[in-house]
Amino acid sequence: KIMMMLVLAAAFVSCQSNNKKSAEIVMENDSVVAIIPTSPGIEVDEEIFTGTIPAADGPGIDYVLTLGAATDGVDTVYTLDVTYLDANGPGNNETYKTKGKQNTVHNQQKKGIKLTPNNGDKPMYFLVVNDTTLRMVNDSTLVETVGQAVYDITKVNK
Numbered sequence: 001k002i003m004m005m006l007v008l009a010a011a012f013v014s015c016q017s018n019n020k021k022s023a024e025i026v027m028e029n030d031s032v033v034a035i036i037p038t039s040p041g042i043e044v045d046e047e048i049f050t051g052t053i054p055a056a057d058g059p060g061i062d063y064v065l066t067l068g069a070a071t072d073g074v075d076t077v078y079t080l081d082v083t084y085l086d087a088n089g090p091g092n093n094e095t096y097k098t099k100g101k102q103n104t105v106h107n108q109q110k111k112g113i114k115l116t117p118n119n120g121d122k123p124m125y126f127l128v129v130n131d132t133t134l135r136m137v138n139d140s141t142l143v144e145t146v147g148q149a150v151y152d153i154t155k156v157n158k
Helices: 002-017
Strands: 023-028 031-037 044-053 061-070 076-084 094-107 110-117 124-130 133-137 152-155
Touching: none
Parallel strands: none
Antiparallel strands: 023 031, 044 061, 044 152, 061 076, 076 094, 094 110, 110 124, 124 133, 133 152
């Protein structure tokens, strides 16, 4: 852990001393969560997607997915708030929050997003339906669920 911290600190100082891009190193539980650029001219862009998907034991599950993307191509991160509606009785919702790294996934002619949580949970996958819609799918094959249920979340306009 100490060696990793020293390497990261050296990289951080190097970015600043060369007047190149500086960065903020975000740590969580002694692990690097992200290296976020902080130089002028490099902005971190976010896209927010929301929606309610069907649930087996309740009225639905609310998703709020924030995809962060640095405009200079630095690795991207996400946050996901999942709220189980009426999980503990009517009007008593239960929310879980996760953070992690996002990656683009390609399968044949499909494009998707892989969300890898920092907490070690298994990854989640979303198929990119179009510029404003993501659809939850089972795995990296990006195969959609067969049936009547809709597992879409849509982009929120800023």
